[in-house]
Every structure is written in structure tokens, then in C-alpha cells.
Amino acid sequence: MTRIVVLTGAGVSAESGVATFRDSGGLWEGHDPMTVATPEAFAADPDLVHRFYDARRAALSRVRPNAAHHALARLEAALGDAVYLVTQNVDDLHERAGTSRVHHMHGRLRAAWCTVCGARHTWDGTLVDRPPCPGCGSSSLRPDVVWFGEVPYDMEAIEEALWDCDLFVSIGTSGVVYPAAAFVHYAIGNGKQTLELNLDRSDSSSDFHESRRGPASELVPAWVD
Numbered sequence: 416m417t418r419i420v421v422l423t424g425a426g427v428s429a430e431s432g433v434a435t436f437r438d439s440g441g442l443w444e445g446h447d448p449m450t451v452a453t454p455e456a457f458a459a460d461p462d463l464v465h466r467f468y469d470a471r472r473a474a475l476s477r478v479r480p481n482a483a484h485h486a487l488a489r490l491e492a493a494l495g496d497a498v499y500l501v502t503q504n505v506d507d508l509h510e511r512a513g514t515s516r517v518h519h520m521h522g523r524l525r526a527a528w529c530t531v532c533g534a535r536h537t538w539d540g541t542l543v544d545r546p547p548c549p550g551c552g553s554s555s556l557r558p559d560v561v562w563f564g565e566v567p568y569d570m571e572a573i574e575e576a577l578w579d580c581d582l583f584v585s586i587g588t589s590g591v592v593y594p595a596a597a598f599v600h601y602a603i604g605n606g607k608q609t610l611e612l613n614l615d616r617s618d619s620s621s622d623f624h625e626s627r628r629g630p631a632s633e634l635v636p637a638w639v640d
């Protein structure tokens with residue numbers, strides 16, 4: 416059976432109403448990424464960073480998975496363990512569409528981790544008001560997301576999955592943020608087939624064996640079904 420690694424980015428959730436990062440109207444507009452998505456920024460102005468993530472966490476309850484998320488859930492239902500889904504997205508739309516194994520390499524909005532005791536907690540509320548950590552009681556929770564300069568989650572397992580797969584598929588990502596941007600090079604270097612599904616040409620489109628252009632809600636079901 417063909418083993419597939421699927422990487423998703425902000426473009427897969429765009430049609431659900433979750434803003435992308437770098438498109439016109441994206442999340443970074445009005446926010447220099449370095450003012451909100453680095454540990455240094457958090458140390459310098461935690462209120463600003465907490466407000467940014469609190470607003471995005473609250474917005475999750477107003478969005479729904481789209482046809483692309485549902486198609487990927489069907490792919491997992493059909494192929495089981497032969498599909499390894501890794502997402503750069505911090506939303507939970509893949510899970511809500513029914514995918515059961517989602518590897519969130521950049522963390523999750525609906526989680527907080529304590530910088531004192533290291534515990535991670537499911538989190539649906541706000542953090543700007545400095546709630547106590549349910550584990551140790553300290554007021555040191557931060558969003559459980561991966562900022563620039565931090566090491567993404569599950570890297571060893573992701574590299575193993577890329578090594579073991581036959582096909583690498585990248586969906587809705589601009590290909591500018593590493594290490595995800597290098598997955599296509601790793602896959603090609605190890606003799607895998609590669610496919611990109613993206614609205615526009617991305618920074619790494621020319622690296623893929625095949626690149627299809629269009630909205631994820633159309634391209635992904637067409638590829639899966």
C-alpha cells in the first residue's frame with residue numbers, strides 16, 4: 416500500500432475563515448511576526464502576545480472544517496496508518512473533520528503549557544488574565560505553540576515518516592518557514608514522489624514533481640476521491 420505523508424498549512428483552513436499568515440488580509444498584517452511569534456517578543460510584551468492568541472483561540476469556536484479537511488479525514492479512514500498527517504496549523508479543524516492522528520508540529524491553540532512545571536493542559540479560555548496552572552498553581556502559562564527560534568514538535572517521528580513514505584503531499588503552505596519548507600527536499604533526496612496543492616505558486620512549487628493550483632476545498636477532494 417502507498418504510504419503518504421501529508422503536510423498542511425494555513426491555506427487548508429483559509430476557506431473555513433481562519434486567516435492565513437502571509438496572504439493579503441492575513442494574520443501578520445498589522446502585526447510584525449517578530450512582535451508576536453518569538454520567545455523574545457513574549458518576554459518583552461506578554462499582554463500583547465496573550466491578546467493575539469486569546470483572540471485566535473476564541474475565534475476557533477466560530478469556524479468549521481471545510482471540504483479539504485473532510486477529504487483528508489476520508490483518506491485516513493480509507494488508508495489507516497498508511498497516512499501520516501502533519502500540520503503546521505494550530506487550529507483543530509483536522510480533528511473536528513474526523514482525522515484521528517494529527518501531528519501538530521507548531522503546537523495547538525487549544526493548549527497551554529506551564530513554563531514553571533512544564534505541564535501541558537487543554538485550554539479553551541484566555542491566558543491574558545494569568546490563570547493559575549492546574550498542575551502547580553503558578554501564573555506561568557503560555558500558548559502551546561512553536562515560535563521562531565523554537566524547535567517544532569515531533570521532528571524525529573516526522574522525519575521517520577518522510578523516510579518511510581512513497582508520496583509526500585504539501586497542501587496550502589507558502590513554503591517559507593523551516594523546517595517544514597525543507598520536507599520536499601528531504602523527500603526528493605530520498606527518492607519519494609512529491610505533489611503540491613496550493614492556491615498560488617509557492618516559494619517551493621518548482622521543487623515538486625507536480626504542482627496543482629486552486630482552492631484546497633476543490634483540489635483536495637479531487638485528489639483524495
Ligand code: BJW
Pocket residue numbers: 423424425426427429430435436437438441452503504505521560561562563564565566567570586587588589590591592593594612613614615616617629630631632
Ligand atoms: C491556499 C488557500 C486556499 C491560501 N487553498 N491554498 C533555514 C533557513 C532559514 C531560516 C531558518 C532555517 N531553519 C530555521 C529557520 C528559522 C525559522 C524560519 O523558518 N524562518 C523563516 C521565516 C526564514 N524557523 C524556525 O525558527 C523554526 N524552528 C527551527 O527551525 O528550529 C530548529 C530546528 C528544527 C528542526 C529540528 C531541530 C531544530 C520554528 C518555526 C515556527 C513557526 N511558527 C509559526 C507560528 C506558530 C504559532 C501561530 O500560529 O501563531 O507557524 S510562524 C507561521 O508560519 C505559523 C505557520 O504554521 C507557518 C507557516 O505558514 P503557512 O502555513 O505556510 O501560511 P502562509 O500564510 O505563509 O501561506 C499560506 C499558503 O496557503 C499560501 O501559499 C497561499 O497561496 C495558500 N492558500 N488560501 C489552498 N483556499
